[in-house]
């Protein structure tokens with residue numbers, strides 16, 4: 131707090147000085163002329179077409195060959211590689227992964243230069259009269275997790291088209307026609323929102339579409355695959371397309387399938403609409419490629435623990451993923467913040483409303499997971515308890531607003547960070563969800579149960595049934611729609627929660643929902659199963675650390691230290707490895723026993739730590755025992771949270 135105050139004072143002082151002082155020339159360089167802007171996108175039809183032929187058969191080496199024919203070009207064409215990506219809300223286009231760019235026209239080389247001020251822009255210099263150019267390049271997908279999130283393996287391929295195309299500047303993406311073919315290993319099956327026009331061996335030609343739809347329609351493909359119908363008999367099919375490292379991971383029990391079908395039914399009851407012709411969950415169960423969660427209009431990329439189905443009892447923690455991504459078809463894709471929507475992929479996005487786009491989606495993801503039976507009500511309550519407890523020790527809230535975290539994808543597109551608890555990161559998801567729980571219970575209380583946030587979902591996201599032409603919204607639109615459900619000063623309600631610093635943890639939704647947050651020395655079954663499956667030891671709400679408990683060299687490594695926690699005060703640091711506790715070799719149970727025993731002792735807990743090739747002894751002065759969060763029923767209020775989590779009839 132002090133640092134921020136001092137900084138503001140300094141800025142104010144220098145501004146005043148600048149105004150008061152007479153203009154004087156200083157020694158040193160002066161700015162060069164402004165950089166020439168690349169042509170702005172216009173909403174008119176592109177006269178040519180992109181023909182894209184993608185060969186993903188070198189999947190074992192993670193190399194993709196791209197051949198593109200682009201017609202309709204002029205003598206000063208600028209081609210963009212997509213930079214600002216929908217769903218990631220950030221300038222993450224992997225321009226560093228394309229190599230071997232060769233451009234030709236009628237077999238003769240065409241020169242190109244990269245724009246000096248924008249490395250995503252290629253200025254192409256064909257001879258005058260050239261109508262069409264051919265472009266070849268290779269997409270070098272990460273070969274190890276050190277390079278980036280893995281996208282391909284011998285058995286599984288995810289194709290994100292934004293990585294595989296150069297497109298002409300100057301046009302809205304929806305105005306650029308594309309025709310795409312994809313060649314895969316012949317024993318692979320694939321799924322996508324794209325529709326096939328023809329197939330020949332491993333090569334599939336897709337129906338002509340627009341660049342906008344193409345980039346929104348990834349393909350998942352693999353050797354071990356299964357396609358499950360989630361809405362049997364419907365004219366608007368919804369499929370669960372599973373792709374796995376091994377065939378046995380595809381074993382889906384009837385009751386598991388039924389819960390996924392219930393997700394579709396419950397989403398339709400909530401939103402009373404759909405915004406696609408068909409929908410595909412592209413779901414990977416893999417250690418070989420990244421766990422993913424990326425929304426699209428008519429599909430989603432979903433990846434979770436490969437044992438999600440075969441260890442159903444241990445993996446409830448992943449089971450809001452599909453509900454979250456499905457919700458995005460309504461919130462985020464069909465209805466999108468006005469400052470986030472861009473006409474093409476090289477216009478900067480603004481993320482100010484992600485607490486609606488992601489926050490309310492996070493909320494409905496958890497609610498729909500419970501309503502559909504993907505999670506039991508108890509599991510849903512246990513997850514909410516963990517979220518609430520997280521914010522009780524979230525130190526970044528002391529200096530940074532929730533609103534400011536909406537910049538996080540741009541500041542740091544999910545690279546690993548140190549001291550995350552002091553940075554605070556992407557809290558528009560989970561703290562955003564708590565705000566929507568707050569709003570939901572407020573509406574339910576005020577309307578005596580007659581109305582709820584379900585009404586907002588139906589009226590705000592449920593318009594234009596069947597259409598998937600994007601409808602944008604502003605903050606004022608959200609406020610207006612909330613007022614139509616239940617009059618309130620919603621602007622102040624939201625702004626107080628978004629703009630406040632060091633505010634109390636937003637727990638009003640639990641209180642009004644008929645629950646209170648309590649701690650006991652025993653984790654919920656849900657939390658215990660999550661720790662076990664993820665191989666992590668969660669001591670965040672006691673001594674303030676999370677420990678990686680994977681076998682091997684990394685065992686006992688501290689992944690996270692809560693800022694100002696007892697562990698922090700004892701000089702524990704992230705990345706240190708715990709070798710011994712009170713003189714006994716590291717074991718998760720020894721650590722937990724020591725925390726338990728310290729409850730009735732004066733002495734601190736003594737750890738021997740290894741940091742690189744240095745050793746240190748740390749004494750943690752902590753005596754409150756193990757602490758795990760739970761939501762406990764408080765009969766002072768009706769059980770509104772139970773109603774929220776119950777299946778709609």
Ligand SMILES: [Zn+2]
Pocket residue numbers: 425454458488491
């Ligand atoms: Zn999301």
